[in-house]
Amino acid sequence: MRNILVTGGAGFIGSNFVRMVLAEQPDCLVVNLDKLTYAGNLENLAEYLEHERHKFVHGDIGDAALVERLIDEYAIDAIVNFAAESHVDRSITGPKIFIDTNVSGTLTLLEAARDKNISRFVQVSTDEVYGSLGSEGMFTEQTPLSPNSPYSASKASADHLVCAFGHTFGLPYNITRCSNNYGQYQFPEKLIPLMINNAVNDKDLPVYGDGMYVRDWLYVYDHCTAIWRVLEKAPSGEIYNVGGCNEKPNLEVIRLILDHLGKPDSLIKYVKDRPGHDRRYAIDASKMIDELDWRPSVTFEEGIVKTMDWYLSNTTWLANVVSGDYQKYYETMYSGR
Ligand code: NAD
Numbered sequence: 001m002r003n004i005l006v007t008g009g010a011g012f013i014g015s016n017f018v019r020m021v022l023a024e025q026p027d028c029l030v031v032n033l034d035k036l037t038y039a040g041n042l043e044n045l046a047e048y049l050e051h052e053r054h055k056f057v058h059g060d061i062g063d064a065a066l067v068e069r070l071i072d073e074y075a076i077d078a079i080v081n082f083a084a085e086s087h088v089d090r091s092i093t094g095p096k097i098f099i100d101t102n103v104s105g106t107l108t109l110l111e112a113a114r115d116k117n118i119s120r121f122v123q124v125s126t127d128e129v130y131g132s133l134g135s136e137g138m139f140t141e142q143t144p145l146s147p148n149s150p151y152s153a154s155k156a157s158a159d160h161l162v163c164a165f166g167h168t169f170g171l172p173y174n175i176t177r178c179s180n181n182y183g184q185y186q187f188p189e190k191l192i193p194l195m196i197n198n199a200v201n202d203k204d205l206p207v208y209g210d211g212m213y214v215r216d217w218l219y220v221y222d223h224c225t226a227i228w229r230v231l232e233k234a235p236s237g238e239i240y241n242v243g244g245c246n247e248k249p250n251l252e253v254i255r256l257i258l259d260h261l262g263k264p265d266s267l268i269k270y271v272k273d274r275p276g277h278d279r280r281y282a283i284d285a286s287k288m289i290d291e292l293d294w295r296p297s298v299t300f301e302e303g304i305v306k307t308m309d310w311y312l313s314n315t316t317w318l319a320n321v322v323s324g325d326y327q328k329y330y331e332t333m334y335s336g337r
């Protein structure tokens, strides 16, 4: 039996990872530590909450005593750290919590991993630590870190701490840096689920700036298989970029959504741009592909249809997620634009 501590496993990517591991890895016990912030949602794991190989624990990665107790109690041999504040716009309006969770929280996990001799620490990071690209080129693992937003600065800080714990204390680790994920269970503050939710409800689709910002879209299941591959096969100390090879300007993604949902282009509304908005991200994932034999399983065209169909058939999940605090968030974030 392999016992892993997954943090942030009630969020978007973490819950997809937990579901994948429980379904596909019969010898793996998952201890899932999540603070259940606005982005954490136990409905993402509804049919797995009583699963015999899944132990959900409500708590903070910054709680050292709790983290150490879980490692001992469940004889944890690997940690996969998804827990984070993850939204760039929120990091612009309130950066402090990003330092508390993404930097200090990661440090707490690293200290516990070192002290308890954990055999592998996998840090789930982002391509945003590399900064922004012009119209040419791609991020490789050698690209210097040059983060631009408070979010990406906090993730880059965490990456440096992970490497420092490897270098200084010999902690076995890997870092994965992925591009923008999309798929089932994503909170509708991020581009794709926000646009789907608004289009379904005939609300304006707020496009920042000229809409020609480019992201490299990665289907969430493919990201999860990449992380598992790293956990199983990667030598310690290696960093891997994970990308979907699906670069698209935002407007192209939005038009595809409108088209599939049968909604008019007139819903598009150009709004005030995000301050410091990174122009383009593009990932060179050849190290994952060549060294770990990983491949994305779907094209963007397949993944986006699966995603839209999932949101259309999970209207209760969506309705619950956008009730209450989400309305307040939406008004604050978009009313002045
Ligand atoms: P998310 O915001 O959907 O989920 C984050 C989860 O972490 C939530 O369940 C939340 O409750 C939990 N959490 C937050 N603070 C915590 C704390 N102090 N202690 C314990 N749990 C806490 O995020 P996501 O989109 O699933 O992203 C997961 C990871 O992947 C993050 O580290 C993020 O930086 C990284 N990432 C995400 C994307 C993307 O496109 N979503 C892209 C690149 C990297």
Ligand code: TYD
Residues within 6 Å of the ligand: 088, 089, 180, 189, 190, 191, 192, 194, 206, 207, 208, 209, 211, 213, 214, 215, 250, 274
């Ligand atoms: P987002 O999903 O927030 O991810 P990130 O900023 O981490 O890449 O945004 C993706 C792109 O979509 C980014 O260029 C900003 C843009 N965007 C909009 O145009 N309108 C929106 O309402 C949101 C949330 C994002």
